[in-house]
Amino acid sequence: MKASVVVIGAGIAGLSAAYRLGRLGAQAGVGLDITVIEREARPGGTIRTDRIDGFVVETGPDCFFAEKPYATMLVRELGMSERLIGTNDRNTGTYVLWDGRLHRLPEGVVLMIPTRFTPFVTSTLFSLPGKLRMGMELFVQRRTDGIDESLAEFTIRRFGREALERIAEPLVAGVHAGDPDTMSVKSSFPRFVAMEQKYGSLIRGMIAARRAPRLAGAGVPASMFMTMRDGLQEIVDELQRQSPGVSFRTGVSAIAVERRDGASVVKLSDGGHIEADGIVVAVPAYAAASILSPLSGELSDLLMSIPYVSTATVSLAYKKEGFGHPLKGFGFVVPRKENRHIMATTWTSSKFDNRTADDAVLLRCFVGGAAHQDLVSRSNDEIRDLVQRDLGAIMGVRSSPVMVRIKRWMKAMPQYTIGHEPRVRSIEQLTEGLGNICLAGSAYHGIGISDCINSGNTAAQSVLGKLLC
Ligand SMILES: Cc1cc2nc3c(=O)[nH]c(=O)nc-3n(C[C@H](O)[C@H](O)[C@H](O)COP(=O)(O)OP(=O)(O)OC[C@H]3O[C@@H](n4cnc5c(N)ncnc54)[C@H](O)[C@@H]3O)c2cc1C
Structure with missing residues (x-):
């Protein structure tokens, strides 16, 4: 009989865990029934690329840090190396708003x-x-x-x-x-x-x-930040495509893991349940707290104590003609003291190729975060007005956008506050005591995409290792 493994959450961590379980199970000759449970209608979690009027709009992350190798390794393993692109070297440079003016962050x-x-x-x-x-x-x-x-x-x-x-x-x-x-x-x-x-x-x-000598990979451009030609969604789609034995159940939440007659049971929001020999919990820490609370109140409390903040991305496209700003660089960041609503703006069409037609420019602004949480819950019109006002004051943008896309990410960004390391150590010790349950995702050992992929891989190895014991 096949062992049943349930992965809860289909963000990049959960998708990587499911993919890796499939690969490792096949290599070890172990039959696995892998089910991914995802609350939303689509997998990917915070990774989401929308194509709007010909613009490639990253509503969540737009690249990954190449120095951490796991994302690049996964892309290569999926056979997508030729789809990788780096940042646009013709336009390097980041600016900082200070005293109302943009100053170039010194090279180096x-x-x-x-x-x-x-x-x-x-x-x-x-x-x-x-x-x-x-x-x-x-x-x-x-x-x-x-x-x-x-x-x-x-x-x-x-x-x-x-x-x-x-x-x-x-x-x-x-x-x-x-x-x-x-x-x-x-x-x-x-x-x-x-x-x-x-x-x-x-x-x-x-x-x-x-x-120190660089570990440059064959065929991979040497850029600090990498992405995919048509956006990061490519990785999400390909992970699913190359996980043929995995059953994806979207639009349904895991609400609890319980023990019944010595077996672990994942209870679902549609009233169903799945008996599992192994479980990867790859959801935000506060969601894991709720799911695992029937098994350990202490673990649940610790998971709950990892704070999260909400952000929104506001993507705006303009006609290039008459835009008025040269966009020579990757964008700018805004110190708190400047009292603006925007935290940072990426000049997307300068930073990456293949994001717009030649006659347009694309910007992406971040609002919210620890300093401006309240902004995220304002109406679309209000957010758009505040962002446009800031862009006018900071960059002199006067023209009207031809496309605006606002995406809110509620409690999507974990905060590694002081004491995070011992907190995570205790969480992992308590989870270890629950048998074949593993945690994965951005809450624990790094919020970047590469770290999340690594956490999914590690959870898959651990669950399979315990099944083989
Ligand atoms: C706006 C934004 C910009 C970012 N930019 C970058 C960047 O440029 N580069 C970078 O490296 N990182 C970036 N990050 C961080 C990175 O994107 C995330 O840390 C990473 O994608 C998180 O992956 P994850 O799988 O851990 O979690 P998530 O992507 O949050 O996925 C968790 C999944 O679990 C699901 N879920 C929740 N509860 C349940 C439940 N009860 N049952 C079933 N499913 C459930 C959710 O719907 C979600 O799909 C950014 C993050 C944000 C929000």
């Missing part, structure tokens, strides 16, 4: 770490004392007490307040929608903490990393 600055001298000293983004303080990072003592600092404390201690206010805070808001005062640097940027320990300075560490 990685988050808040300057690694190239000339662009940094000639930058208009920082004051002279700010630059000197950032350069003094080379001489700041490494911290040895192992305390889980906030990103704000860490950045101020090593680089000074300007680095926090003008780069770390807005870049982090643009990527994690997070609050640097509560965000754990150890969990969100473990590489920086490791660099401080190894090199005594992040500037030294970053320069050493840059000199």
Whole structure:
């Protein structure tokens, strides 16, 4: 008889887990009945590419970080390497709004770490004392007490307040929608903490990393951020296509996992249930808390304590003629002090090829996040007006968009706050005690697409390993 495995949640983590289970099961000669349960009508979770009037609109993520290899490895395994594209090298550069003006982030600055001298000293983004303080990072003592600092404390201690206010805070808001005062640097940027320990300075560490030989993959463009020619949805669709033995049940939620006569049973919102020999729970932590509460109140409470924030993406397309802004770069981020509604804007048609026709431009703005949660629940008209007003003030955009798409992502972005690491350790210990149940997804060991794919792979290996015991 085949073993039954249920994957709850068809975001990239759940899809990767189901795909990997199918592959590993076949390799091990184990017959598996794999069912994916997804609340929404379509799989993909926060990855969603819409084609609107010829525009390729990423309503969720628009790329993945190439340095973490799991997404690129998966794309290659799916036979889609030739579909991979990097960012458009003709237009590199990110801007920061400061004092009402867009300043180019100096070349070589990685988050808040300057690694190239000339662009940094000639930058208009920082004051002279700010630059000197950032350069003094080379001489700041490494911290040895192992305390889980906030990103704000860490950045101020090593680089000074300007680095926090003008780069770390807005870049982090643009990527994690997070609050640097509560965000754990150890969990969100473990590489920086490791660099401080190894090199005594992040500037030294970053320069050493840059000199190290790159592991470039054959046929893969060397770009820091990668995506697919027709959008990230391609990966979602292909994962499904290459999981032929997997049964996908969309539009139905898992509401609980219970034990009945020693067996695990997944209860569904349509009144049905599935008996499972193994379960991967790949939903946001608060949803996992509810599903697993019949098995462990303590686990459920810990899962609930991982906070989430809501964001919205606002994609706007314009006719190129008369647009008025050269869009030479990938976009801009907005520090909190600037008091704007937009957290960040990607100049999508400059950042990636193949997103618009030649006679149009496409922008994508982020609103909401830790600093402006309330904005996400405003009406579409209000959000659109606020965004257009900001674009007018910041970029001088006066023309009317020919397409606007607003997508809200409610409680979709987990926040790795101080204490995240021990919290996740306890969650994993308690989950281990529940038998063949594994957690996967953005709540635990990284929110990026690559991390989520890795978490799905790891959960699949673990569930199969326990089935084989
Ligand atoms: C606006 C936005 C922009 C982003 N940009 C980037 C980026 O550019 N690059 C990057 O690497 N990362 C980015 N991220 C982060 C990344 O997209 C996510 O962390 C990742 O896709 C999460 O995948 P996941 O599978 O863990 O969760 P999700 O995508 O949240 O999937 C979870 C799934 O579980 C389903 N579900 C929930 N409850 C139940 C239930 N009870 N029963 C059944 N199903 C249920 C949900 O419907 C959902 O489909 C972005 C995130 C957002 C929101």
